[in-house]
Amino acid sequence: xxxxxFFPMNTVDPFADMRRMQSAMNRLFDGARSPGQTGSYPPVNxxxxxxxxxxxxxxxxxxxxxxxxxxxxxxxxxxxxYPAAETGDDLVWHRRERxxxxxxxxxxxxxxxxxxxxxxxxxxxxxxxxxxxxENDKPKHITIKTT
Amino acid sequence: xxxxxxxxxxxxxxxxxxxANRRAMAFTPAVDIFERDDTTVIMADMxxxxxxxxxxxxxRQVLTLRGKVTPYAPEGYRALSSEYRVGxxxxxxxxxxxxxxxxxxxxxxxxxxxxELPRSPETKPKKISVKAA
Numbered sequence: 434x435x436x437x438x439f440f441p442m443n444t445v446d447p448f449a450d451m452r453r454m455q456s457a458m459n460r461l462f463d464g465a466r467s468p469g470q471t472g473s474y475p476p477v478n479x480x481x482x483x484x485x486x487x488x489x490x491x492x493x494x495x496x497x498x499x500x501x502x503x504x505x506x507x508x509x510x511x512x513x514x515y516p517a518a519e520t521g522d523d524l525v526w527h528r529r530e531r532x533x534x535x536x537x538x539x540x541x542x543x544x545x546x547x548x549x550x551x552x553x554x555x556x557x558x559x560x561x562x563x564x565x566x567x568e569n570d571k572p573k574h575i576t577i578k579t580t
Numbered sequence: 581x582x583x584x585x586x587x588x589x590x591x592x593x594x595x596x597x598x599x600a601n602r603r604a605m606a607f608t609p610a611v612d613i614f615e616r617d618d619t620t621v622i623m624a625d626m627x628x629x630x631x632x633x634x635x636x637x638x639x640r641q642v643l644t645l646r647g648k649v650t651p652y653a654p655e656g657y658r659a660l661s662s663e664y665r666v667g668x669x670x671x672x673x674x675x676x677x678x679x680x681x682x683x684x685x686x687x688x689x690x691x692x693x694x695x696e697l698p699r700s701p702e703t704k705p706k707k708i709s710v711k712a713a
Binding site for chain 2: 526
């Protein structure tokens with residue numbers, strides 16, 4: 434198995450180990466009920482290019498203030514707090530499917546990130562966090578000398 | 581008061597927006613429905629949809645919510661891992677005839693569609709006079 438930082442999609446999921454660790458971490462921190470799978474909310478997708486890795490997550494109904502993104506070494510933490518749903522004695526609920534409460538998820542990235550080179554955007558309820566691969570981590574071309 | 585027309589599966593291969601060429605996975609957006617002061621509020625989660633790509637249609641008593649998503653697929657990137665899938669949204673409701681259709685309010689912000697459906701005042705029973713023939 435080649436020792437590259439990123440594996441192509443058709444071999445081992447690079448984040449499989451990470452997910453196991455996440456479930457353990459989230460069991461520690463998660464207080465609120467989470468829709469769908471427990472301990473892995475919010476769900477994230479990862480995209481990679483030559484120079485950077487992007488994490489996307491769907492967080493409808495939130496604003497930038499409700500999302501707390503922190504990065505330290507290889508750990509990326511995202512805490513989201515949904516605004517309290519409308520309450521009142523005169524309120525009658527017919528259906529409740531949307532997320533509510535506060536969630537914390539910590540992801541271990543396969544490399545250390547430079548917090549100065551992180552670009553996070555939030556548009557139409559989708560968060561996209563772009564993190565630059567560190568210089569010494571990028572694949573280097575090795576010239577083979579012929580003798 | 582608002583009844584689902586059919587039980588929506590999360591995964592429906594549907595023709596979004598009637599465009600036969602667009603065959604994408606259509607998802608059912610999560611909704612919160614509550615009622616206060618004679619107004620029913622429906623909030624539907626449709627992240628990834630731009631405000632101009634939301635479609636709310638009311639035909640007779642059938643309310644259809646549609647959202648067209650521009651998937652996040654930047655140039656030069658490949659997908660590494662995927663915990664959620666992306667697709668268009670569609671959900672259909674049947675409204676009761678007590679809803680004042682002319683005064684429905686719709687607003688879309690941060691990927692959430694909020695619909696306010698006011699109840700119209702009770703229509704009094706109409707008395708029909710009978711002519712002696």
